[in-house]
Amino acid sequence: MASHAQVTLPLPILPEGWTGEKDFKAIGNLSAATQRSIEPVGPHFLAHARRARHKRTFSEDDRIQAQENAKKVEEDDSGEISEPEDPMMLSRDAKDWKSQDHYAVLGLSKYRYRATEDQIKRAHRKKVLRHHPDKKAAAGSTEDDSFFKCIQKATEVLLDPVKRRQFDSVDENADVEPPTKKQAKDGDFYKLWSRVFKAEGRFSKTQPVPKFGDKDSTQDVVDTFYNFFYNFDSWRSFEYQDEDVPDDNENRDQKRHMERKNNNARKKKKSEDTARLRKLVDDAMAGDERIKRFRQEANASKNKKRLDKEAAEKKAKEDAEAAKASAAKAAKEAEEKAKVDKEQGKKAKEAAKAAIKKNRRVMKGSVKDANYFVTGAPPASIIDSVLNDVELIQGKIDADETAALAAKLNGLKVADEIKGVWSGEVKRLVEAGKIKDGDAKGLA
Amino acid sequence: MSAEGSASAPAGRHAIGISFGNSNSSIAITSGDDKAEVIANEDGDRQIPSILSYVDGEEYNGQQAKQQLIRNSGNTVAYFRDFLGQEFKSIDPTHCHASAHPQEHEGTIAFTIQDKEGDEKSTVTVSEVATRHFRRLKQSASDFSGKEVTSAVITIPTNFSEKQKDALIKAAADAGIEVLQLIHEPIAALLAYDARPESKVSDKNVVVVDLGGTRSDVAVIASRGGMYTILATAHDYEFAGVHLDKVLQDHFSKEFIKWNSIDPRENARSLAKLKLEAEATKRALSIGTNANFSVESLAEGIDFSSTINRLRYETIARKVFDGFNRLVEGVVKKAGLDVLDIDEVILSGGTSHTPKIASNFQAIFPDSTTVLAPSTTATAVNPSELQARGAALQASLIQEFESEDIEQSTHPAVTTVKHLSKAIGVLSISGDGAKGVFSPIITAETAVPARRTVHVAAPKEGGDVLIKIVEGGSHIKVTKPEPKAKENGTKDDSDDSDEDSDDEPEEQREKVWKTGSVLAEAAVKGTKKGSKIEVMVNVAQDLAVTITAREVGAKGGVKGNLTAP
């Protein structure tokens, strides 16, 4: 194409740190394409054909295959709208068109207010192809063209949005009966009422209409539904059921009278219809287990809150009491323990004292056993001096050292061995600096 | 004459374009400079009624035959095009009510008419009727150009079946016309517009609304680089030209009844007169704001004359006009598009002369949509001539081809082509700079291979720029303005329900692009201040993509490929 399209909004600046091999980064692929037929018309197509053919010759098989692949734009309208024709309906009188079910006449009973304009047109054509008087004559039928007129009337009404709405307003065949108590009990409550309100919803000025939902619907859904239907804004009107107004000028009063009568009848029907719908909603609501469930749930949640609160208070109280009790218990235990400890401490001290006494006795006994390190009867002075030295050492060592020394001395009877232990101890104490060299020399 | 009709050699071929409708036919030729023109027959008519009538063995065609509907309806055959190639059970005989009735005959459809001198009646098949009509068209075209016409491109509705096509080709062949190609009516109309010297090849979505006499056909067409793809069609037999005639018939009948207490619709001949005059009045109302309706001896010898103004007509015909509106809106939706996606609406067919229809369409579509009709666009082509012109243009394009060659070139293996399901575009930045704004480079429904180039502004200060190629889809954003506060005190107790709909402020609808998946990124470095970047996207037949980008006027640039999916 000669001149290029222009984009005036600027391109973004290359972000810092952007890299791409040779300044290009492939990221994705194109989405799947649609096979369609291009029209073999015009100079640009010829150029395409030249390229696409490439001097090839295509066969019948290629044709079939290509045609199957291409997306269809023409729908074939066989099927879809096909309802068996009721013989009673076929013998209808077109003059009685007001009481005629226009949808049934066109074979659209299944669709009714949901039928699209396109469906109505196609249904009409189908019926014309079949019931046109010329077709009947050809089939040797003597049937009059009465039903054909019914078809034309039905089409005239249904293809006129205003008239269609008037007819839809009174098309009770599109109503869905509310379920009986028993049906609702049998478990189809939601399914059956859904259908009822789906049908009622056709009269709503506001579309789409909220759904009835099912047993698991949330409270939001259910509330929205009931609010909508309790405030239903309906376009339904009843002029279709008007009585005929005389069409001549002579009967003006009569005409006015009829018009007034019709107007009043319309108003009455309209308010009856409003009441009817309200009752329907009431009935549905009365049997709606969801509403009960929500109420119970609301109550339960209220109760639960209260119980929770009480339980919390109770627990707090219990906790406090328990804390107090355990504190008291701990105090008592501590006290007892202290007492025991104290007693045990006393005993241990006494035991230690006793042990020291005993060990000291062993020590003194040992020097006596060693005959105070002399031969012959020891003089009193020697006994005194040795015992003094023993006492000196005893005064310098603690309970453990006393026990250790006593253990070493215990059982020794030979004087030299005893002396060896004592001199070892003196040496140790001198080295530890606890006594001076020369102290207790009687034991060294 | 017919002996050489099936010649396949282009030597001595002289091809024309024919539009063949249930109501009217037209013939068009191309002159030396490849301009197509619709030519008049010997009666001076460019819209030649597709009607044949026989009086004492003499054949009348076109407008002369149409006049015979009053006195000689039984020997007049009209509205037969759609019967070709059909079985009796699938035809709608409605429009033949006031002329020869179609009957079942040896598995086909025929008319019983007295087409020879004397009282003997013959049974003439629809194929033969069509052949006779084609002979007349051929004769008129041959007389006009002084050279025997041998071949033609003929337009057909998009829903013609293979059987109907075969029957049409045979009927033409029997008249000594070699059918080079059958082309779809809306495409012919589009081609007639696109072939004008002033029109540029572009990518656009076009709706062709063909409003004829007995049917209305609408097609939504993706026009991409001069190639056409039909996205959706609708066919309507409930709202068309004859229904507008009917509105006027009923209107004037009621008036006549008021004066004379006679219903002219109850007598066949009166009804025929009523019909013809109603149609004439309707046509006059397309040009003037007032029209006469005047019939000599309408019923029981009583002359009738009246007038109607356009406004009144538009009021009583509103239901039919509304039907056209809904039809068009419906098919746009069926194509998966919105009225905002439509660039052009082409009005084709005789009924499209009606100004109100065109102005209704203008109201349906946004201001950005061009409605091509005589009353809305001064340069519009006569809607009655579009199809024949398109056919003639196509004929001149292919008349040099061997018929074998034409067959192969139009083979479904050639015409079945992959079309992009999403648009491909580039991201720019808008004022706030935060978000990327999608600008399409190749639109959805473009047949591949395809190549498109755009020029995108670089940032004002120049430097290194990022080219991000993405897929995109569009949707319609609807903004409802705050409802106006109701004026108090003016509430009337009468019918106020349809009053408030007028007060409601109109919602704003706009088409917005939504960025889809990223295809590629590229960098063009060191651009100069105020320069432009040329971005080219080339999609191959297998959906592999080549992207190139360079600064306009600079050397080098980047190039990269995406593999076929």
Ligand SMILES: Nc1ncnc2c1ncn2[C@@H]1O[C@H](COP(=O)(O)OP(=O)(O)OP(=O)(O)O)[C@@H](O)[C@H]1O
């Ligand atoms: N100027 C006009 N204004 C209004 N209507 C017109 C005008 N000219 C022709 N028509 C109407 O257009 C219709 C014919 O359209 P056209 O010539 O396109 O026929 P066609 O393609 O044969 O139609 P079909 O096949 O649908 O019967 C007739 O109803 C005719 O009255």
